[in-house]
Amino acid sequence: MTRLAVRKTYKLYIGGAFVRSESGRYDEAGGVNYPRASRKDVRDAIAAARKAAGPWAARTAYNRGQILYRAAEALESNRGRFVSGQEVDAAVDVLLHYAGWTDKLQSVLGGINPVAAPFLSFSLPEPTGVVGVIASDAPPLLGLIAEISPVLAAGNVVVAILSETEPLPGLDLAEVLGVSDVPGGVVNLLSGRRQELATALGAHRDLNAIVDATGDPGLATELDKLAAETIKRVRHGAAATSYEEAVGDALERLEAVTELKTAWHPVGA
């Protein structure tokens, strides 16, 4: 007698919980149903992310590096879950690369300013806060990892909109992250219709930055206009299709989601 398989119900990943879309809507891909997130889900995800932002940024760089490394371990051990093993390999390597950035970014982007006055003045990069990522359609896993890894390594939290054509690898990644040490709310993953979700993300007033990897000029223009309303930082780029493309401009990716803070402390008097 053949055993009946236990099917998986794909869910959104918001605030560390696996949830259906509050709208109750779903789409179907390859015989599998998956949630079609709503604008309200975007808002919920941003609220969850905001809650997680402070504690994530407050962890030591060493600790964040270890957590991202642990996520890479979890991804590697879940290699079989994904269709393309090669893509997983590249994604793990990218995650590993950025895990190593957490405790180096300050030294590379920051430093002591030799000011002409009796002050210890230094400038250090800090996370910008909550970053919205709009992933490319392909490659669905590597493209996503390439965008969220630098954002996380720089100390930010993420609300990501997954590939519209192939959302399942992103939703599978949620299950990998769910069992890693990444705290709930630090990564939030939403499947659904890009246009609807991306504009909700762009228009949200409590989002600090947008990383758009779709390469869609129409969407780019729309996002830029929405971003202007609250002076959000925006980075547009093409989808990374290899390890090299994901790390070749690592410093620019990291810098795009940081704020440089200059502090002046008195010396003497």
Added chain:
Amino acid sequence: MTIETRTSIVWDYAPAPESADHIRLKDRYGLFVDGEFRDPRDGRYVSTINPATEEPIAEVADGGPDDVTAAVESARAAYPKWAALKDLERAKYLFRIARLIQERSRELAVVETMDGGKPLRESRDVDIPLAAAHFFHYAGWSDKLRYGVNAPEVEPLGVVGQIVPWNFPLLMAAWKLAPALACGNVAILKPAETTPLTALLLAEICQEAELPPGVVTILPGDGSTGAALVRAPGIDKVAFTGSTAVGRDIQAALAGTNTRLTLELGGKSANIVFEDAALDQAVEGIVNGIFFNQGHVCCAGSRLLIQESVRDEVIAKLWQRMGRLRLGDPMDKNTDVGAINSAEQLERIETLVAAGEDEGATRRTVSCDIPERGYWFAPTLFTDVSPAHRIAVDEIFGPVVSVLTFRTQAEAIEKANNSRYGLAAGIWTDKGSKAFEVASALKAGVVWQNTYNHFDPTAAFGGYKESGFGREGGPAGLRPYLKIVR
């Protein structure tokens, strides 16, 4: 409405006006395009006036759309040669400019004060020396760019369009031009409508330095000139310092283009006084934080957060100190508070101050002699301010400070960060570990401990949130003007 008036102690200072007889201003300044002064295409000139006297100083061209086109053409033509110049040679031009600013510093300070209304003491001791220092600093970067941005190969962007405000006219021009040129770009700079003169003197300095024509273009004009400049085809990068409203328009206007953008916008910066601060020193810092340059400072410490236990003492000391501020002739070397930059700005301040009274805050304005002509606003203190009041939320850009209180450090941080802006903050405490902790918790681009409004070309400046993005100063100031090739 209660305006408390008091008899101020009379301090007998003899007038100490700086002489203006060595100033050789022309009656009329054209646009500085292609290395020479030109009439605007549509022939429009406007008077720039001294806000302390309302007297016209000179006529200045107002660049129209055709002038913007001509400026971009000239800049584009100059770009290849400038970008290809040996980097040390580029540095030498910038060093020359720095030296010429130092040489002409007295003249520049006087003209800055005449055109903008700021006290001569400030233009002489802050604006002009810092402008020279900025050119000197970035001159030295010209041949070290790859070290500044940690990249083996970098390229300039091309033609940059830069718009600067009226509060630090020459200094902001230096902040914009020096890094742009050091990185191998050519620049078109639009000075503010009310304060074009020192930028035009800087154009003369560029001539004196024999800077190749078209490398620096100075395009005076109003908001419409700026709007045309940022939208002009052939502009590769826009750098803007000014209000958040205009910054927002520019960001939206550039949507979908490849034009790079940096914005340095408004602020409502918190100046936090803890009970363990040296209070007399803190009071000096509060005064410098909000009354420096009549409060026309984007990072002005306009939200004063005082710990409840020392609230009354600090306010009493502050109010007493405010009564000693000398408001009047900006050309007088003893003047602390000069003229408001324009009638328009004065109206904006008056509107917001009226809103503060309407919403129930208590206003105290220093009683002092106000000159008959010119635009003036006496130093003003608001207490009983709620965090929702407009005077606690909106940028006033004038000599008006709003006092809020807090009990704990956590509350201070929460209140300080409760703003859509995030440009700067001040912390007054003698406890080092507390200062470091608070500084790291504040969402602000610059945090000063036991000082305020301190600037240096080596130290990055710029904001979080709606105060803009991108940094000016130090190696971080190179990034906005470079393309990383690899």
